Amino acid sequence: MLINDTRYRSYTFQFVALLLLVLAFGYLGSNLLDNLQAAGLNISYQFLGEPAGYDINQKLIPYTSQSSHWQAALVGVLNTLLVAFLGCLMATVIGVVVGVLRLSNNWLVRQLMSVYVEIFRNVPVLIWILIIMAVFIAVLPQPRDFRGDDAEASMVLGAFAFTGRGFYMPAPILGAGAGFVIAVFVASVAGIFAFKNYAKKSLYDRGKLIPTFWPSLAILFVPTILVYFLLGRPITLDYPALQGFNFQGGIFMRNSLISLWFALSIYTAAFIAENVRAGILAVSQGQTEAAASLGLRPRRIMNLVILPQALRVIIPPLISQYLNLTKNSSLAIAVGYMDLTGTLGGITLNQTGRAIEAIFLLMLFYLTISLAISAIMNVYNNSVKLKER
Amino acid sequence: MSDTHAQSVAFVRDTMLPEQPPPVTEAGAIKWVRENLFRGWFNTILTIVSLYIIFKIVSGAYPWFANGIWNTSSLAECREMLDGMTGACFSVLTERWNQLLFGFTYPPEAYWRPTLAFVLLIVALVPVLYPKAPRNMLAFTAIYPFLAYWLIWGGTLLIPLMVLVGFAAGYFAFKQFERQSFAMGMLAGFAATVVVIWVGGTIPAALPDVLALEAVRSRDLGGFMLNMILGTVCVSLSLPFGILLALGRQSSMPIIKWICVVFIEFIRGVPLITLLFVANVVLAYFFPPGSNIDLVLRVIIMITAFASAYIAEVIRGGLAALPRGQYEAANSLGLDYAQSMRLIILPQALKISIPGIVNVAVGLFKDTTLVAIISMFDLVGMIRGPILASTEWNGVYWELWGFAVFVFFIVCFTISKYSQWLERQLATDHR
Amino acid sequence: MNRIVILGAMTAAGLSAGVASAATLDDVKARGTLNCGVTTGLVGFAAPNANGEWEGFDVGVCRAVAAAVLGDPTAVEFVPTTGKTRFTALASGEIDLLARNTTWTFSRDVDLGFEFVGINYYDGQGFMIPKELGVSSAKELDGATVCIQTGTTTELNLADYFRKNNISYEPVPIETNAEAQPLYLEGACDVYTTDASGLAATRAAFENPGDHVVLPEIISKEPLGPLVRHGDNEWGDIARWTLNALIAAEELGVTSANIDELASGTNSPEINRLLGTEGTLGEMLGLDADWAVRAIKAGGNYGELFEKNIGENTPIGLARGLNAQWTEGGLLYSPPFR
Incomplete structure (x- = not known):
């Protein structure tokens, strides 16, 4: 046989x-x-070209109910990417802070941070999303509460309104010459890097330590503000104002976006904090001692010795957390945030009845993102591998 | 003795000083506080901020808990009893307790059945979770799934019994043919199982009332019970599949390897919710016309597929972490593939993988709440659907969500603490 | 461990599923229960009561069909479906009949391949808004935040209506009626829009129904009816004529109270044909002679079902309006039983 x-x-x-x-x-x-x-059905993707017929509240590209299902899907893709990007950003910030604080020599802070990590890691993210949404629905005032002379709620600083439907904040209006101000600002940012490089060079070549913090701050703000006033304040703010049923004007961040964003961030941050902590602990104690014996101060030990080595351990799991966050953003549908799962996998699917096609495309999108992120991770892993000794 | 010396002798100590206690600031509680709370201005600020946060939380939550009302039947009644005070309406939990735990369509007179199944689950898990527990308890663990099926779904005991007999037959057939070769054993075991179940399947159909409990349909399952069922069933089902997938991915046979790689990467690349959508609206198209696989079963299939891919990756990590020498040693002893895997590689690889597997299990258990999105009434689904929308309890958010957080935290935290304990127990390497 | 449970369940399911057969009627008879798709809960139309029993207007249709086919109005398994799952559930055979206030549209009938067997409720899309906002017409809704159930025709009508009137709005999509309630009540949306009957049912469940008004505009036609799969005409006929029997019974004055008396024979040939004392209508359908008697007895005729579940004496309080018999100025018009 x-x-x-x-x-x-x-x-x-x-x-x-x-x-x-x-x-x-x-x-x-x-x-x-x-x-x-x-059932008398067939598989066909023709529906993508037909008018969608429904409206989407948050759209980053022009879209009306006459646009095609394909454009609706595109709106969804951009919304997914938006919340994923914002989420990754905030999760990283919170995660790194919490991770470092978990190793703080302050006992109380250490305990608080481990309570945070344990609570958020051990409860489903869907519950966190729904809880934050419940805060919006039940706690924050609705736009109608802002109305009247003795209104129950009022705007913060006259510019920000925190309502149950979302946050309203002023939006910049770019007038003539605004481009120049922005250009100066970008140039200042570039200038800071140049200055930092110069400071480093001077440290290495001449052994002269130039303070960087205050000069950087000055470079960042002084020229921009100067140009801004010289050109006669070309950038103004559009303040939200109560008009009819809702606030009009300004930037509107919907409650669905915020609850999804915050919930994904604090949930993922709890995992990132653990990765950061593990990464820092993975750098052997001898490194800290060696740096200390060279006379470096604790902050410099962290910045110059520990973190660069810890990053190599932290980044791979960090990227996979980003991937998880992106995939978890598909829970948007629970709060009515119109991401791809909400448009293509939600309303389009419901309206056209093209379940197989819609879900296939939906999976294809997430699969592409995952494979792309995996590819980036492989490239990174290979690049840090070369530095190993 | 010279006089010069006599002058200075008064300044020379000739006895030991008695031991002094260290300064107050350098001992006991004060030292601890100084070192752990107020070391430097930055730490002092952190401590003060933390104390403030803790104070805020406690002062906000305490009256809410202390004034909690446990025995009203609607929110309006509860608000009336509170009379403007801050306080929780925990009565939503007491009034809807059964709905939260069992869903709203599980027959009330049968609540004892899932409860008993849950208690027995703990008994069945003891020998698995505690290596020191008596080994013969494993027999109960083997019987447990059939018992639990009978308790939760009801119907005649003969159905699970026949399946159990089928598996027992398969096991004996496997033992008979194992001497010849592992593959033969597996094949014989599989054949025996299928034949016995097929033949035996006619018996329950003929005698539907033997030892029958009231039958409960899958769609009547709900509440936290549904989360528990999905969690335990899918995790335990995904373990064997995960092991197979991991071995397949490590295999030297390219076709098998690529089948496994594609499956694993596909599943890991898409969110669970899309797989649940598949279970909800697409999977039914892939079954033969006329077959009626209910939603719970379709969801179990998809979640199991999902979990298997993740567990496969964890086990692959365990396989990769084994020193090359273990594989070579197994080969040099003349063991074939099945033997070397079963006797040498897998026991060690699985041991290394246990913390990772437990992590996947915890994650999966949390993910069972996603079924709420495809309108199944698990704990989350019950809260946001029937309970929050009911006239009596419209607007009771914190008590309900707090309960959900509490329940999931207790379960998941316990499991992860267990995994850390087990990790220490199993750490027998040289350190 | 528990894997064996599932294998067992799958095996059992595989055994009991048996050979697939094309005729839904035979399937239902063999199974002994009718699988009927309903909403996940809309008081008055289909919702489980305190004992977990389903009741409502749509439920009545399911029970009538079960009574006609199986002789037992309780032999129904109710499958709760959402806007998303209802069509797949029907197409894949999970349910035999969908009675879930579903609007009869061209594309659903032709493109999705379903067969609407009639209309059991003539409805239209309306708006509900808190009284305190002082809005009296839908045209004043410019800039409002509107809660809509996704996956329904209301979503499309809404977009069309606001576009046509050139006013803007902010849609808040929600999955089920249950999720919409807290959003609307807490003011996260100004307006809730769905079928007018659904609005009435939703409002009836509020603590203070009087604080909310339904705006006069009805912006669409929503003929709601039960539907079955395309291609099984025998089964479609049974569902269609059971519904017609309920409607005709009201027209002919046959009620659950006097049906036993009338079923023993009357002077009216039409009633006799309907109730099976004359002619062979039941046989033509593949059922027995008194199929319609059982269907009407299950919950009463159309009028009785209406009054009991959604009529003016119920908390929902819907007037007959378009849903009156054609003889009374409504649209209900059953083809003759002949």
Whole structure:
């Protein structure tokens, strides 16, 4: 028998496996065809080109109810990417702070941070999303509470309104010459890097330590503010104002976006904090002692010795946390945030009844993102591998 | 004795000083406080901020808990009893307790069944979780799944019994043929199981009332019970699949390897919610026409597939972490693939993987709440659907969500603490 | 450990599923229960009561069909479906009949491949808004935040209506009626829009129904009716004529109170044909002679179902309006039983 002959055994196994796979797929496929035929359906992507017919509240590109389902999906993709980007940013900041504070020599802070990490890690993120949404619904005032002379709620600083429907804040209006101000600002940022480089060079070449913090701050603000006033204040703010049912004007961040964003951030941050802590602990104690014996101050030990080494350990799990966050953002549908799962996998699917096609495209999108992030991670892993000694 | 010396002798101590206690600031509680709370201005600020936060939380939450009302039947009544005071209406929990735990369609007179199944689950898990527990308890663990199925779903005991007999037959057939080769054993075991279940399957159909409990349909399951069922069933089902996938991915046979890689990467690349959508709206199209696989079962299939991929990756990590020498040693002893895996590689690899597997299990258990999105009434689904929308309890957010947080925290925290304990127990390497 | 449970369950399911057959009627008879898709809970139309029993207007249709086919109005398994799952559930055979206030539209009938067997409620989309906002017409809703159930025709009508009137709005999509309630009551949206009957049912469940008004505009036609899969005409006929029997019974004055008396024979040939004392209508459907008697007995005729579940004496308090018999100025018009 082929199975007993070591020369052919592996071919036999693979052949059998392939055969089973083909049979399984054939079986499922024929079931699918039978079912579709019985129901008088077909597989077609034509619906993507047809008018969607529904409105989406948060859209980063122009979209009306006459746009196609394809454009609706695109709006969803951008919303997914937006919340994922914001979430990753905030989760990293919170996660790093909490991770470092968990190693603080302040006992109380250490305990508080481990309570935070344990509570948020051990409760489903869906519950956190719904809880933050409940804060919006039940705690924050609605726009109608801002109305009247003795209103129950009022705007913060006259510019920010925190309502149950979301946060309203002033939006910049770019007038003539605004481009120049922005250009100066960008140039200042570049200038800071140049200055830091110069400071480093001077430290290495001449052993002269130039303070960087205050000069950087000056470079960042002084020229921009100067130009801003010289050009006669070309950038003004558009303040939100109560008008009709809602606030109008300004930037509106919907409650769905904020609850999703905050919940994903604090949940993922609890995991990132653990990664950061593990990364810092992975740098051996000898490194700290060696740096201390060179006379470096604790902050410099952290910045110059520990963190660069810890990053190598932290970044791979960090990226996989980013991936998790992106995938968890599909829970948007629980609070009505119109991400891709809400548009393509939600309303489009419901309205056209094209379940198989819509879900296939949905999976394809997330799969692409995952593979892209994995590819980035591999590139990073290879690049840090070279530095190992 | 010279006089010069006599002058200075008064200044020379000739006895030991008695031991002094250290300064107050350098001992006991004060030292601890100084070192741990007020070391430097930055730490002092941190401490003060933390104390303020703790004070805020406690002063806010304490009256809410202390004034909690446990015995009203609607929010309006509860608000009336509170009479303007801050206080929680915990009565939503007492009034809807059964709904939160069992869902709203599980027959009330049968609540004892899932409760008993849950208690027995703990008994069944003891020998698995505590290596020191008596080994013969494992027999109960083997019987438990059938018992639990019977208790929760009801119907005649003969159905799970026949399946159990089928598996027992399969096991004996495997033992018979294992001497020849592992593959033969597996094949014989599988064949025996299928034949016995197929033949035996006619018996329960003929005698539907033997030892029958009231049958409960899958869609009547709900509440936290549904989370528990999905969690335990899917984790335990995904373990064997995960092991197979991990071995497949490590295999030297390219086709098998690629099948496993594609499956694992596909599942890991998409969010669970899309897989649940598949279970909800697509999977039914892939079953033969006329077959009626209910939603709970479809969800179990998809979550199991999801968990298997993650567990496979954890176990692959364990396999990769084993020193090369273990594989070579197994080969040089003349063991074949099945033997070397079963006797040498997997026991060690699984041991290394346990913390990772437990992490996946905790994550999966948390993810069972996602079924609320496809309108199944698990704990989260019950809260945001029937309970919050009911006229009596419209607007009771904190008590309900607090309860959900509490329940999940207790379960998940316990499991992760257990995993840390187990990790220490199993750390037998040289350190 | 527990894997064996599932394998067991799968095996059991595989055994009991048996050979697939094309005719839904045979399936239902063999199974002994009718699988009927309903909403996840809309008081008056389909919602479980305190004992977990389903009741409501749509539920009545399911029970009538079960009574006609199986002789037992309780032999129904109610499958709660959402806007998303209802069509797949029907297409994949998970349910035999969908009675979930579903609007009869061209594309659902033709493109999705379903067969609407009739209309059991003529509805239209309306708006509900808190009284304190002082809005009296939908045209004043410019800039309002509107809660809509996704996956329904209301979503599309809403977009069309606001576009046509050139006013803007902020849609808040929600999945089920239950989720909409807290959002609307806490003011996260100004307006809730759905079928007018649904609005009435939702408002009835509020603590202070009087604080909310339903605006006069009805912006769409929403003929709601039960539907079945395309291609099984026998089954479609049974569902269609059971519904017609309920409507005709009201027109002919047959009620659950006098049906036993009338079923023993009357002077009216039409009633006799309906109730099976004359002719062979039941046989033509593949049922027995007194199928319609059982269907009407299950919950009463159309009028009785209406009054009991959503009529003016219930908390929902809907007037008959368009849903009156054609003889009374409504649209209900059953084809003759002949």
